[in-house]
Every structure is written in C-alpha cells, then in structure tokens.
Amino acid sequence: xxxxxxxxxxxxxxxxxxxxxxHVSRRSLFNMIGRKAAQVAAPVVAMSAVNRAYGQTLPQPIxxxxxxxxxxxxxxxxxxxxxxxxxxxxxxxxxxxxGQIQKxxxxxxxxxxxxxxxxxxxxxxxxxxxKGAFPNPFSxxxxxxxxxQAFEDTGVRAYKGQAPALxxxxxxxxxxxxxxxxxxRHAARVRMLRGEKPWITGNTSPxxxxxxxxGDESTVHLEISSIIQGxxxxxxxxxxDEPLSKEDVLKIVAPFLA
Amino acid sequence: xxxxxPQQPPAQKPVSVLPVVPLFSGRRMFMRYAxxxxxxxxxxxxxxxxxxPEPLAGPxxxxxxxxxIGDVIDLGSGDIGVLNYxxxxxxxxxxxxxxxxxxxxxxxxxxxxxxxxxxxxxxxTHREFFKKVLGSYxxxxxxxxxxxxxxxxxxSVLDTAMAFADLATSAYNGAGQLLSNATNLAxxxxxxxxxxRHAAAVRELRYPNTTSFAGDDVIDPVTGLEVARLPxxxxxxxxxxxxxxxxxxxxxxxxxx
Numbered sequence: 001x002x003x004x005x006x007x008x009x010x011x012x013x014x015x016x017x018x019x020x021x022x023h024v025s026r027r028s029l030f031n032m033i034g035r036k037a038a039q040v041a042a043p044v045v046a047m048s049a050v051n052r053a054y055g056q057t058l059p060q061p062i063x064x065x066x067x068x069x070x071x072x073x074x075x076x077x078x079x080x081x082x083x084x085x086x087x088x089x090x091x092x093x094x095x096x097x098x099g100q101i102q103k104x105x106x107x108x109x110x111x112x113x114x115x116x117x118x119x120x121x122x123x124x125x126x127x128x129x130x131k132g133a134f135p136n137p138f139s140x141x142x143x144x145x146x147x148x149q150a151f152e153d154t155g156v157r158a159y160k161g162q163a164p165a166l167x168x169x170x171x172x173x174x175x176x177x178x179x180x181x182x183x184x185r186h187a188a189r190v191r192m193l194r195g196e197k198p199w200i201t202g203n204t205s206p207x208x209x210x211x212x213x214x215g216d217e218s219t220v221h222l223e224i225s226s227i228i229q230g231x232x233x234x235x236x237x238x239x240x241d242e243p244l245s246k247e248d249v250l251k252i253v254a255p256f257l258a
Numbered sequence: 259x260x261x262x263x264p265q266q267p268p269a270q271k272p273v274s275v276l277p278v279v280p281l282f283s284g285r286r287m288f289m290r291y292a293x294x295x296x297x298x299x300x301x302x303x304x305x306x307x308x309x310x311p312e313p314l315a316g317p318x319x320x321x322x323x324x325x326x327i328g329d330v331i332d333l334g335s336g337d338i339g340v341l342n343y344x345x346x347x348x349x350x351x352x353x354x355x356x357x358x359x360x361x362x363x364x365x366x367x368x369x370x371x372x373x374x375x376x377x378x379x380x381x382x383t384h385r386e387f388f389k390k391v392l393g394s395y396x397x398x399x400x401x402x403x404x405x406x407x408x409x410x411x412x413x414s415v416l417d418t419a420m421a422f423a424d425l426a427t428s429a430y431n432g433a434g435q436l437l438s439n440a441t442n443l444a445x446x447x448x449x450x451x452x453x454x455r456h457a458a459a460v461r462e463l464r465y466p467n468t469t470s471f472a473g474d475d476v477i478d479p480v481t482g483l484e485v486a487r488l489p490x491x492x493x494x495x496x497x498x499x500x501x502x503x504x505x506x507x508x509x510x511x512x513x514x515x
Contacts, residue, residue: 031418093423100469107482160447164440170513173443177431178483180447184454185472185484189462199380200461219443224333224390231379238376239383241451 002172058119062104062172065162067121068246069176070112072158074123075256076151078258082128083148086138094141099149101186108179115175125258145194146207152187153200154244154252157168160182161243184241199238211252216242291456317362325398327501333397335508338438342397343489344446345388346504349428351422351495352381355403363412371462375436377419377456401501416464423457424476424485426450427496431486436510456485488512 058066080102085087090098113120128137129148159180160186166173196205199241203217204210219226219236226236244252306384325331335341362371389396408414430450437443458471464474477484489506497504 011331029402066495091306096469097468097471100472103479104472104482107478111481111483136427147426159449160444164444167437167440167443172437174431174435174486174512175449175483177434178486181427181431181454181484182472182477182482184451185458185477188458188472192459192462199455200375200463204340217289221448222391222441223388224387226383226387227473228382228386231382235376235379236383239452240448240453242448244275 012030016178035181043108059168061165062169063116063119065118065176066112066172067119068162068249069159069179070116070121071124072151072249072253073112075110075126076155077109077163078123078152079128079147080091080105082258083144087145089141097189097193100146101152101190104182104186104235111175115172126256127258128256142194142207143246145190147157149187149190149194149205150194150208150212150252152183152190153205153208155251156181156187156241157182157212157216158246158249159246160241161242161245161249166200177180197238198238200241201234202237209252211248213243214248216240218242262408278499280415293356297381323362325400325502327399327401329502331397331400332504332505332507333504333509334395336510337437337439337442338392338395339509340433341388341392341442341507342395343493343504343509344430344449345392346397346400346500347492347496348385349382349400350402350499351426352378353387353400354404354407354418354422355500357404357407358415360408364410364417367413373459373463374419377459378435382458384452402499403501404499406498408437412488413464419460420457420464423453423460425492426453427457428476428487429489429492430484431487435512436489438510440515448501465482 005241020090084095084102102196129135134143134147137147159176163173163176163180166176173251191198191205200213200216200218203215205213218232218240226239227233228236281343331346332447333339334345355374357376359371359378364372366374404418407418418477427450430446430453434443434446434450457476461473464470493504493506
C-alpha cells in the first residue's frame, strides 16, 4: 500500500481527510496531485516510484504491508519523540521506560525506510489530540499513557494481521515478527505504568477507544474452544492476542492524522 | 479464526499438513485442510522412522501418552512438526509454572502470585490448544525435570521464568517462517505476542523500573528487532529440563531468499 492508497482507504471512513491533508506538507505528493485527481492519478505516480527504486525486487503486496507498518511506526516514533521532549511529562521510571520505547520505534522507522528505499511513504503530520478527543496529550500524563497503550496494542494487532500476507518472504516475515514481539513488550510495560495487567483481558481497557480491542475477547481458534474448566473465562481471553485487519487499524489511526 | 481470508501460500510451499481430527472434522474444516491426504501420508511415513522403542498410542505417540525418559522423540515434518515443536515448548514452560504456583517462593507478594497464576492459566490454554489441534499427531507428554531450579528462591524462579518467556518468544519469532500454511502462521502470531507480554511482565518483577522489559540483551538497540531463534538453537536450551531427546531433524528449514 502506498500512502495514496492509505489515504484513499482513510477517506472512506473520514470524508474530511483530504481537507486536512492539504496542509500536511508542501513537498508531499498530496499537494502535487489535486484532491479530486488523487484517487485516479496517485497509484500511477506511486507505482512508477516503486518501479524506479526496485524494478521487480520487492513485490507490491509486500511494499504495501511495509508502508502500512511504516506509517504506524512514524506515528509511534513521533509520539514518543514529542513526549520525551515535553517538559515535565515523563520523569523517573516513565522516562526510563519511554526512552527505551522511543529508541526502538525510531529504529523501526529507520529499518523500514531503509528496506523500502524510495518506495517508502513520507511521514504524515499527526494530531495527537485526535481532533480534540484527547486534549493535552503532552501535558497530561494519564492521557499520554492511555494513547501510548492504544498505539502499542494496536501496533501489535496490526503486525499480527499482516503476517500471513508476508508468508512468501521468509526474511521479511521474520523481520516483521521480530518487530511485533517488541511492540508487545512495549504494550505490556505501558499497561503496567497505567496500573493495568500486561495482557489484554476481554475487549476493553479504561479510556482506550473500544475499536482498539474489538474482537480481542475471542476464545475460539481453528474452531477449538479455549474455555477450560477451572480457568476463569477472562484469563482464557488473556491467552490470545487477536489480529486486526488493515482497514480496522486505519479506522483507529485516522483521527490522529492532522 | 477472526483473520479475514489469509492469503494462500505460494505454490512452491507445500499445502497445510495440519491433521484432520474428529473434534473438528466438519465440512468447513475439511475444506480448510484439503490436501490433508497427502500430508497424512507424509507424516505416517515419517513416523515409521522414529526411534521410540515401542509404539505409543497414535502415530505421533498420542496426545495422552507419556514419553519415557531417554526416548528420542521426532517432532515431525512440515507444519505438524513446527506445531509439535511449539507444543513441546508450551509443555515445558507450563510444567515449570505449575511447580511455581503449587508452592510459591518465599515472600512472594500477592501481585506476584497473581501474575504467576495467570501465566500458568494462559499456558494451560496454549498447551490444550496444541494438544487438540495436533490430535493423534501430537508428541507424547514430556518428562520434565526442574531439579536445577530452587523453587524457594525468588531470583531462581524469576530467572528461569524470564529465560523461558524470552526463549518462547524467540522460538515463535523464528518458527513463523517455517510454517507453510497462512492459518497456522496467524495462530502462531496470536500466541507469540502473549509470550512477549509474559517476558516483559516477568522481567519487570525481576528488574523493576528499568529498561529490562525490552532490554538490549533481547532487542537489538540499533535495529529494534527482538531475537529470533531456529529450532536447532532453541531445543538444546530447553533440553536442559527435558528428559527425552527432541529431534528437530525433520523440521523445515527457512528459505534464504
């Protein structure tokens, strides 16, 4: 998926997205292509860019997955870069924890950009208030933690959802899995900072948009039930981290695009 | 499964080798595992070469059979082999956690007890899943020996718990590429992040308020990538606690390109 395809997907769920993206960057492709022409012209522009960079080396479905992942990593990296730079927000243990997470997310951005080369999407502009739904994310510690948890748990579900699409490339699949488990460690630790259990129970967490955990209560896999006598049902749900489709992830992320 | 129609594996990879077991032999499952006839033949022929001295119940030993100390257990080939490999690790990890929760280490806090109870219950869930999905192709119940762990001592327990959770995560990270069926890969992904959460939680108990939860010892600080290990790296580490010998000889190898 190229950034235009991401935006096209997003625009289905957020009709005003194009209006907001027009000021994202004077240098970006969004501005080169007029709003109305975008859906027609953008795929052509992007495809030629990919082809120049790679010829046939990286198959388009894999480029799509990696650019989707890169978009999420941009979001996380910027959230932590700004957070670490916000005076008084992250101190003590929180600073130790977020310094480590920040390091990893920036490394993931670099790794994915290096892998994609010129096919890499540009960093979008973000609005971490999500249009005012989360006021003061960089001055209210609890809001910051809540968003961080939402981003990390969504990241886990997003990578998980894309893994089957990478089955044709062992090295890229393995790289994605090696990022995926890091996101899960981050999610677990951030949840603990909030006083939550490190694993997801059922399909909710206080203050986090419900879409982040939609379907996560599942206890049936390959038609096998994991309800076991003697084990509370909510603990059976903890044992499984469910995937999210690209579309469902983009719906969660869309409000955070400026 | 909640994943929407996972992509089919490419032609050069074999079809699913998951067995059909009576538990879910309904039409949908049969459709999903079309091609199983070929796979069954593969497994059956592989099993005639196992070094288990006497036949146990079922071609893979049967999910309820106990292995015997000293047996050589062939994990098998294809996706069945990879799932048996995961099943072996889940068995080993669970037995350890059962011993922890049967008699908590000295001065364990209520929070620590609850963490270990939930870890144990989640691992029971994983073990039971693999046992059911593998059915008669499951390896036997392993004989596990944790006499090297001092279960009275907090550090000894936490160090072992940490090592297990890290090992399991790295094992799943390395095993994904060995699976040929996208559904099996999806299931593996659904489990691995829970193992990673376990690792972070136990590390936080062991080294609170540090970067250990995602430490530079398990995550490359330059690439941000966690360790991935192949079966021939994982099994020797886990074998410290397993009285049978696990053979990885017939497991798939990763493609290098």
